[in-house]
Amino acid sequence: xxxxxxLITGANKGLGxxxxxxxxxxxxxxxxxxxxxxxGQAAVDKLAAAGVEAILIPLDVTSDxxxxxxxxxxxEHTDRLDVLVNNAGAPGHVVNPAEATVEELHPVFxxxxxxxxxxxxxxxxxxxxxxNPRVVMVSSAAGSFAVVTDPTQAVAQMHxxxxxxxxxxxxxxxxxxxxxxxxxxxxxxxxGEVANRKFAATDMNNHMGQLTAAEGAEPIVRLATIPxxxxxxxxxxxxxxxxx
Numbered sequence: 001x002x003x004x005x006x007l008i009t010g011a012n013k014g015l016g017x018x019x020x021x022x023x024x025x026x027x028x029x030x031x032x033x034x035x036x037x038x039x040g041q042a043a044v045d046k047l048a049a050a051g052v053e054a055i056l057i058p059l060d061v062t063s064d065x066x067x068x069x070x071x072x073x074x075x076e077h078t079d080r081l082d083v084l085v086n087n088a089g090a091p092g093h094v095v096n097p098a099e100a101t102v103e104e105l106h107p108v109f110x111x112x113x114x115x116x117x118x119x120x121x122x123x124x125x126x127x128x129x130x131x132n133p134r135v136v137m138v139s140s141a142a143g144s145f146a147v148v149t150d151p152t153q154a155v156a157q158m159h160x161x162x163x164x165x166x167x168x169x170x171x172x173x174x175x176x177x178x179x180x181x182x183x184x185x186x187x188x189x190x191x192g193e194v195a196n197r198k199f200a201a202t203d204m205n206n207h208m209g210q211l212t213a214a215e216g217a218e219p220i221v222r223l224a225t226i227p228x229x230x231x232x233x234x235x236x237x238x239x240x241x242x243x244x
Contacts, residue, residue: 005078006224007031007070009061009119010088011054012043014202015138015191018217019085023224024052031074031081033059033088061088061115062107067122080129083224086116087138091204092162100161112166116173127184132228136220137174139188139235143167146243147194154197171235171244178233185232187223191216194242211238 006023010016012034024030024047032047032054034040044054057073060066074081090111095104116137127133141147142155142164150156155164171188178186192199192211200216218238223230235244 003029004082005029006083007081008085008087009033009059012039014213015217016087017043018213019220020054021052022221030054031057033057035060061119062110067118071122081123081126082130083134084123085136086119088115094160096159097161105162108162108166113169133184135186136223137170137188139170139190140167141190141192141194143171175233185230188235189219189223190237193238195239
Protein backbone atom coordinates (compact mmCIF):
# COMPACT_ATOMS: atom_id res chain seq x y z
CA UNK A 1 0.00 0.00 0.00
CA UNK A 2 1.30 3.46 -0.91
CA UNK A 3 2.68 5.46 1.99
CA UNK A 4 0.88 8.48 3.36
CA UNK A 5 2.44 11.62 1.90
CA UNK A 6 2.90 15.10 3.34
CA LEU A 7 4.30 18.35 2.02
CA ILE A 8 5.52 20.80 4.66
CA THR A 9 6.50 24.33 3.68
CA GLY A 10 9.34 26.01 5.53
CA ALA A 11 10.49 22.64 6.84
CA ASN A 12 14.24 23.10 6.93
CA LYS A 13 14.13 24.22 10.59
CA GLY A 14 11.98 24.81 13.64
CA LEU A 15 8.38 23.64 13.73
CA GLY A 16 8.39 22.49 10.11
CA UNK A 17 11.48 20.37 10.62
CA UNK A 18 10.07 18.81 13.78
CA UNK A 19 6.78 18.04 12.06
CA UNK A 20 8.73 16.43 9.22
CA UNK A 21 10.72 14.35 11.68
CA UNK A 22 7.70 13.21 13.66
CA UNK A 23 5.61 12.35 10.60
CA UNK A 24 8.60 10.71 8.93
CA UNK A 25 9.03 8.51 11.97
CA UNK A 26 5.50 7.24 11.31
CA UNK A 27 6.74 5.96 7.97
CA UNK A 28 5.23 8.75 5.88
CA UNK A 29 6.65 10.06 2.61
CA UNK A 30 7.86 13.54 3.57
CA UNK A 31 8.25 16.28 0.99
CA UNK A 32 10.40 18.86 2.74
CA UNK A 33 9.72 22.33 1.38
CA UNK A 34 12.51 24.86 1.79
CA UNK A 35 13.04 28.28 0.23
CA UNK A 36 16.81 27.81 0.49
CA UNK A 37 17.79 24.59 -1.29
CA UNK A 38 21.12 24.29 0.52
CA UNK A 39 19.52 24.57 3.95
CA GLY A 40 16.80 22.23 2.83
CA GLN A 41 19.30 19.61 1.76
CA ALA A 42 21.09 19.95 5.11
CA ALA A 43 17.75 19.26 6.84
CA VAL A 44 17.11 16.24 4.61
CA ASP A 45 20.58 14.91 5.45
CA LYS A 46 20.00 15.47 9.14
CA LEU A 47 16.71 13.58 8.98
CA ALA A 48 18.37 10.75 7.06
CA ALA A 49 20.98 10.45 9.82
CA ALA A 50 18.08 10.04 12.26
CA GLY A 51 16.52 7.33 10.12
CA VAL A 52 13.87 9.49 8.43
CA GLU A 53 13.70 9.71 4.65
CA ALA A 54 12.62 13.03 3.18
CA ILE A 55 12.54 14.45 -0.33
CA LEU A 56 13.74 18.00 -0.83
CA ILE A 57 11.28 20.31 -2.59
CA PRO A 58 12.75 23.77 -3.22
CA LEU A 59 9.80 26.02 -2.50
CA ASP A 60 9.41 29.76 -2.08
CA VAL A 61 5.76 30.33 -1.14
CA THR A 62 5.94 33.94 -2.37
CA SER A 63 6.73 32.84 -5.94
CA ASP A 64 4.15 31.46 -8.38
CA UNK A 65 6.92 29.90 -10.47
CA UNK A 66 8.51 28.21 -7.46
CA UNK A 67 5.17 26.79 -6.32
CA UNK A 68 4.42 25.49 -9.81
CA UNK A 69 7.83 23.80 -9.94
CA UNK A 70 7.18 22.27 -6.51
CA UNK A 71 3.98 20.71 -7.84
CA UNK A 72 5.89 19.22 -10.77
CA UNK A 73 8.53 17.77 -8.44
CA UNK A 74 5.96 16.22 -6.10
CA UNK A 75 4.12 14.72 -9.09
CA GLU A 76 7.32 12.91 -10.02
CA HIS A 77 6.93 10.87 -6.84
CA THR A 78 3.18 10.54 -6.30
CA ASP A 79 -0.20 11.02 -7.95
CA ARG A 80 -1.80 12.28 -4.75
CA LEU A 81 -0.99 14.33 -1.65
CA ASP A 82 -2.55 13.23 1.62
CA VAL A 83 -1.51 16.18 3.79
CA LEU A 84 -0.37 19.75 3.20
CA VAL A 85 1.14 21.68 6.09
CA ASN A 86 1.30 25.42 5.38
CA ASN A 87 4.04 26.22 7.87
CA ALA A 88 6.29 28.80 6.21
CA GLY A 89 5.94 32.14 7.99
CA ALA A 90 7.43 35.60 8.36
CA PRO A 91 7.46 37.61 11.63
CA GLY A 92 7.84 41.13 10.32
CA HIS A 93 9.71 43.74 12.36
CA VAL A 94 7.26 44.51 15.21
CA VAL A 95 6.68 48.04 13.98
CA ASN A 96 4.30 50.16 16.07
CA PRO A 97 0.94 50.67 14.28
CA ALA A 98 1.51 54.42 14.27
CA GLU A 99 4.61 53.87 12.14
CA ALA A 100 3.65 50.78 10.14
CA THR A 101 3.41 51.21 6.38
CA VAL A 102 2.10 49.07 3.54
CA GLU A 103 5.73 48.27 2.76
CA GLU A 104 6.05 46.73 6.25
CA LEU A 105 2.87 44.67 5.93
CA HIS A 106 3.26 43.47 2.37
CA PRO A 107 6.11 40.91 2.70
CA VAL A 108 4.54 39.47 5.85
CA PHE A 109 1.18 39.02 4.13
CA UNK A 110 2.91 37.66 1.05
CA UNK A 111 4.34 34.81 3.12
CA UNK A 112 1.69 34.30 5.83
CA UNK A 113 -1.49 34.86 3.82
CA UNK A 114 -0.88 34.82 0.07
CA UNK A 115 1.68 32.01 0.48
CA UNK A 116 -0.82 29.50 1.89
CA UNK A 117 -3.31 30.52 -0.80
CA UNK A 118 -0.72 30.00 -3.56
CA UNK A 119 0.35 26.62 -2.23
CA UNK A 120 -3.13 25.36 -1.36
CA UNK A 121 -4.53 26.36 -4.74
CA UNK A 122 -1.64 24.75 -6.60
CA UNK A 123 -1.84 21.47 -4.68
CA UNK A 124 -5.65 21.14 -4.62
CA UNK A 125 -5.71 18.67 -7.54
CA UNK A 126 -3.26 16.36 -5.76
CA UNK A 127 -5.10 16.72 -2.45
CA UNK A 128 -8.40 15.89 -4.11
CA UNK A 129 -6.93 12.61 -5.33
CA UNK A 130 -6.35 11.46 -1.72
CA UNK A 131 -8.92 9.44 0.23
CA ASN A 132 -8.63 11.59 3.36
CA PRO A 133 -6.95 14.88 2.42
CA ARG A 134 -5.96 17.25 5.20
CA VAL A 135 -4.52 20.76 5.29
CA VAL A 136 -2.92 22.14 8.44
CA MET A 137 -2.46 25.90 8.66
CA VAL A 138 0.26 26.88 11.13
CA SER A 139 -1.22 30.01 12.62
CA SER A 140 -0.55 31.69 15.95
CA ALA A 141 -2.33 32.67 19.13
CA ALA A 142 -1.30 36.18 18.07
CA GLY A 143 -3.98 35.89 15.39
CA SER A 144 -6.73 35.23 17.93
CA PHE A 145 -8.93 38.22 18.79
CA ALA A 146 -9.64 36.58 22.16
CA VAL A 147 -5.94 36.31 22.98
CA VAL A 148 -4.95 39.77 21.73
CA THR A 149 -7.71 41.37 23.81
CA ASP A 150 -6.70 39.47 26.96
CA PRO A 151 -4.44 41.82 28.98
CA THR A 152 -2.80 38.85 30.72
CA GLN A 153 -1.37 37.61 27.41
CA ALA A 154 2.01 38.98 26.35
CA VAL A 155 0.90 39.57 22.75
CA ALA A 156 -1.70 42.06 24.00
CA GLN A 157 1.19 44.38 24.84
CA MET A 158 3.00 43.77 21.53
CA HIS A 159 1.94 46.79 19.49
CA UNK A 160 2.32 45.87 15.83
CA UNK A 161 0.17 45.27 12.76
CA UNK A 162 1.81 42.91 10.30
CA UNK A 163 2.19 39.57 12.06
CA UNK A 164 -0.97 39.56 14.18
CA UNK A 165 -3.24 40.73 11.36
CA UNK A 166 -1.71 38.25 8.91
CA UNK A 167 -2.37 35.34 11.26
CA UNK A 168 -5.93 36.55 11.88
CA UNK A 169 -6.38 36.55 8.11
CA UNK A 170 -4.93 33.02 7.91
CA UNK A 171 -7.49 31.87 10.47
CA UNK A 172 -10.32 33.22 8.31
CA UNK A 173 -8.83 31.52 5.26
CA UNK A 174 -8.90 28.25 7.17
CA UNK A 175 -12.58 28.60 7.97
CA UNK A 176 -13.57 29.64 4.46
CA UNK A 177 -11.66 26.76 2.87
CA UNK A 178 -13.23 24.32 5.33
CA UNK A 179 -16.73 25.56 4.51
CA UNK A 180 -16.22 25.59 0.74
CA UNK A 181 -14.32 22.29 0.44
CA UNK A 182 -15.94 19.75 2.79
CA UNK A 183 -14.03 16.92 1.11
CA UNK A 184 -10.77 18.27 2.57
CA UNK A 185 -10.16 18.90 6.25
CA UNK A 186 -8.73 22.36 6.94
CA UNK A 187 -7.59 23.15 10.47
CA UNK A 188 -5.47 25.89 12.04
CA UNK A 189 -3.09 25.38 14.94
CA UNK A 190 -0.95 27.50 17.20
CA UNK A 191 2.25 25.90 18.52
CA GLY A 192 1.77 26.71 22.16
CA GLU A 193 -0.46 26.53 25.22
CA VAL A 194 -2.72 29.57 25.33
CA ALA A 195 -4.15 28.80 28.78
CA ASN A 196 -0.65 28.53 30.23
CA ARG A 197 0.67 31.52 28.24
CA LYS A 198 3.39 29.38 26.68
CA PHE A 199 4.70 29.33 23.13
CA ALA A 200 7.30 27.36 21.24
CA ALA A 201 10.90 28.52 20.98
CA THR A 202 11.83 29.14 17.33
CA ASP A 203 14.08 31.40 15.28
CA MET A 204 11.06 33.63 14.67
CA ASN A 205 10.87 34.60 18.36
CA ASN A 206 14.62 34.39 19.06
CA HIS A 207 14.03 31.14 20.94
CA MET A 208 12.26 32.93 23.78
CA GLY A 209 9.45 30.35 24.06
CA GLN A 210 9.01 28.00 26.98
CA LEU A 211 8.20 24.97 24.79
CA THR A 212 10.57 23.15 22.48
CA ALA A 213 10.02 23.10 18.73
CA ALA A 214 9.23 19.39 19.06
CA GLU A 215 6.48 20.18 21.56
CA GLY A 216 5.21 23.00 19.39
CA ALA A 217 4.93 20.64 16.43
CA GLU A 218 2.64 18.26 18.34
CA PRO A 219 -0.63 19.94 17.29
CA ILE A 220 0.58 19.98 13.67
CA VAL A 221 1.11 16.23 13.82
CA ARG A 222 -2.19 15.67 15.61
CA LEU A 223 -4.18 17.48 12.91
CA ALA A 224 -2.11 15.91 10.13
CA THR A 225 -3.02 12.43 11.36
CA ILE A 226 -6.77 12.83 11.95
CA PRO A 227 -8.99 10.08 10.52
CA UNK A 228 -11.67 10.50 7.88
CA UNK A 229 -14.25 11.43 10.52
CA UNK A 230 -11.93 14.01 12.12
CA UNK A 231 -12.69 17.70 12.58
CA UNK A 232 -12.48 20.53 10.09
CA UNK A 233 -12.57 24.30 10.54
CA UNK A 234 -10.97 24.26 13.99
CA UNK A 235 -8.31 26.30 15.80
CA UNK A 236 -6.34 24.40 18.43
CA UNK A 237 -3.13 24.43 20.47
CA UNK A 238 -1.34 21.66 22.39
CA UNK A 239 -4.13 21.54 24.96
CA UNK A 240 -7.19 21.64 22.69
CA UNK A 241 -9.54 24.17 21.14
CA UNK A 242 -8.89 27.89 21.55
CA UNK A 243 -11.04 30.91 20.79
CA UNK A 244 -10.77 32.61 17.41
